[in-house]
Amino acid sequence: MKHIAESTVRRLSLYLRFLEEYEATGHATISSGELAESGGTTSAQVRKDLSFFGSFGKRGMGYTVRDLSIAIREILGLQRPWSVIIIGAGKIGAALAQYRGFTTRGFRVVGVYDRDPARIGTKLEGVTVRAESDLERDIAKLKPDIAVLCVPGDAAQALADRVTAAGIHAVLNFAPTPLKVPKGVALRAVNMATELEILAFGLTNDGALPVR
Amino acid sequence: MKHIAESTVRRLSLYLRFLEEYEATGHATISSGELAESGGTTSAQVRKDLSFFGSFGKRGMGYTVRDLSIAIREILGLQRPWSVIIIGAGKIGAALAQYRGFTTRGFRVVGVYDRDPARIGTKLEGVTVRAESDLERDIAKLKPDIAVLCVPGDAAQALADRVTAAGIHAVLNFAPTPLKVPKGVALRAVNMATELEILAFGLTNDGALPVR
DNA sequence: CCTTGTGAATCGTTTCACAGCC
DNA sequence: GGCTGTGAAACGATTCACAAGG
Numbered sequence: 001m002k003h004i005a006e007s008t009v010r011r012l013s014l015y016l017r018f019l020e021e022y023e024a025t026g027h028a029t030i031s032s033g034e035l036a037e038s039g040g041t042t043s044a045q046v047r048k049d050l051s052f053f054g055s056f057g058k059r060g061m062g063y064t065v066r067d068l069s070i071a072i073r074e075i076l077g078l079q080r081p082w083s084v085i086i087i088g089a090g091k092i093g094a095a096l097a098q099y100r101g102f103t104t105r106g107f108r109v110v111g112v113y114d115r116d117p118a119r120i121g122t123k124l125e126g127v128t129v130r131a132e133s134d135l136e137r138d139i140a141k142l143k144p145d146i147a148v149l150c151v152p153g154d155a156a157q158a159l160a161d162r163v164t165a166a167g168i169h170a171v172l173n174f175a176p177t178p179l180k181v182p183k184g185v186a187l188r189a190v191n192m193a194t195e196l197e198i199l200a201f202g203l204t205n206d207g208a209l210p211v212r
Numbered sequence: 213m214k215h216i217a218e219s220t221v222r223r224l225s226l227y228l229r230f231l232e233e234y235e236a237t238g239h240a241t242i243s244s245g246e247l248a249e250s251g252g253t254t255s256a257q258v259r260k261d262l263s264f265f266g267s268f269g270k271r272g273m274g275y276t277v278r279d280l281s282i283a284i285r286e287i288l289g290l291q292r293p294w295s296v297i298i299i300g301a302g303k304i305g306a307a308l309a310q311y312r313g314f315t316t317r318g319f320r321v322v323g324v325y326d327r328d329p330a331r332i333g334t335k336l337e338g339v340t341v342r343a344e345s346d347l348e349r350d351i352a353k354l355k356p357d358i359a360v361l362c363v364p365g366d367a368a369q370a371l372a373d374r375v376t377a378a379g380i381h382a383v384l385n386f387a388p389t390p391l392k393v394p395k396g397v398a399l400r401a402v403n404m405a406t407e408l409e410i411l412a413f414g415l416t417n418d419g420a421l422p423v424r
Numbered sequence: 425c426c427t428t429g430t431g432a433a434t435c436g437t438t439t440c441a442c443a444g445c446c
Numbered sequence: 447g448g449c450t451g452t453g454a455a456a457c458g459a460t461t462c463a464c465a466a467g468g
Binding site: 001002003004005006009010012013014016017038039040075076077078082084091092094095096098099101102105107145146169170171172176177178180184186188190191192193194195196197198199200201202203204205206207208209210 | 213214215216217218221222224225226228229250251252287288289290294296303304306307308310311313314317319357358381382383384388389390392396398400402403404405406407408409410411412413414415416417418419420421422
Binding site for chain 1: 447448449450451452458
C-alpha cells in the first residue's frame with residue numbers, strides 16, 4: 001500500500017466520530033463540505049483524504065452517512081476489537097484503564113500492570129492489576145495488540161524493550177521520554193508537558209504559530 | 213514574527229528535555245548530531261530549527277549545553293511560570309492536577325473546577341476543587357494563562373466558550389470533541405481514542421504509515 | 425579538521441480548479 | 447445545478463550540500 005500521511009489518518013478518525021453523531025441525528029447523507037466543517041478542514045481535503053482509499057460518494061449527492069461510516073471504520077481497522085494492556089497503574093494509568101472512550105471504541109483493556117506491590121491485586125474497572133514480572137508470560141498467552149505505557153520516564157524505555165521483545169507491535173507512550181522501538185513496531189507518544197509548552201510558545205510569540 | 217511550524221516547536225521542547233538530562237551528566241557541549249539522535253531527527257533539522265531564532269553554536273565546537281538550554285527555554289516562553297486551571301475533576305482531570313511533570317516545568321495549577329457537588333470542596337494536590345459556576349469570577353481575579361479541559365465531550369464546547377469569553381487565551385482539550393475557539397486563542401487537543409485509532413491503522417495496514 | 429548556519433533542491437501535503445456524473 | 451474525484455499548481459517542511467569560522 002501507498003504511504004498515507006499521519007495527518008490523513010487523524011482526520012479520518014475525526015470524520016468517523018462526527019459521522020456517528022450525525023447518523024444519530026437521523027441524517028442519511030452528508031457532503032464533503034459539511035464533513036469538513038466538523039473537522040475544521042476543507043471540502044477538498046476531505047475528498048482527497050478519502051480518495052486514497054477509494055470512492056465512497058455519489059456526485060451531486062454526497063456520501064451516505066452509514067456507508068461512509070462503515071468504510072472509514074474498515075480503513076482504520078476498527079471492524080475488529082483491539083486488545084490493550086496498560087503498564088503503570090499510577091494516576092494516569094488508572095484514569096486510562098477506566099476511560100470509557102476506549103472501550104466504546106472497540107479497544108478492550110485486557111491487562112493492567114504495575115511494579116508496586118501495594119497496587120498489585122487491586123481492581124480497576126474489573127481488571128485486576130498484575131505484577132510487571134508477569135508481562136512476558138501474559139503477552140505470550142493473551143497476545144494483546146497494543147501496550148500503553150504510563151510509567152515514569154526513567155522506566156519507560158526498559159518496558160518498551162520488554163513488551164516489544166515479547167511480541168507487542170504497537171506502543172502508545174505517555175511517559176515524558178522519547179522511545180526507540182524496533183522497526184515494524186507502531187509508536188505514538190502523548191506528551192502533556194510538550195503540549196503545554198507549545199501553548200506557552202503560542203502565548204509568548206503571538207501569531208507565530210500558523211492558525212488552525 | 214515569522215510563522216514557525218508546530219513540528220519545530222515540538223522538537224524544541226524535546227531538545228530542551230534532553231539538554232536538561234545531558235547537563236546533569238556533566239557534559240558542557242553538544243553537537244547538532246548528538247541532539248538529533250536524542251530526538252529521533254537529523255543534525256540538519258536541529259540546526260534549521262534553531263536557525264529560525266538565532267545562532268547559538270560555535271562552528272567546530274557545537275553548542276554550550278547550558279546556554280542552549282537557556283536559549284530554548286526563552287524561545288518557548290518558559291522563563292516565567294504559567295498558571296493553569298483544570299476544568300473537570302474526574303479521573304483524567306484529577307490525574308493531571310497531580311501530575312508532577314506539569315509543576316516541575318513551570319506550569320502551576322491554580323484552580324480545579326467541577327460541576328459535581330460531591331467533588332467540590334475536595335482537595336487535589338493542595339488545590340481545592342471549586343464549583344464550575346465560580347469560573348468567570350475566578351478567571352477575572354486570577355487571570356490564569358491556560359485552561360485544560362477534562363470534561364465529557366458534550367460539555368466541552370460550552371466550557372471552552374465560557375473560559376475564552378472570560379479572558380483565557382490558551383486551551384488544552386482532552387475532551388474527545390473538536391473545539392472551536394475565537395481567533396487569537398491558542399488551542400491544542402489530545403485525543404486518546406484518536407491516538408489508539410492511528411495505531412490500529414498502523415497495525416492493520418502494515419507499513420502504510422511513514423516510518424518515524 | 426570539525427561543526428555550524430543557510431540558500432537551494434527535494435519531498436510531501438494541501439489547495440485549486442475543473443471534468444465527470446448524479 | 448450540485449457535488450465528487452482527481453490531476454496540476456502552490457505551498458510548506460525537510461534534506462542536501464557547502465561556504466564560513468572556530
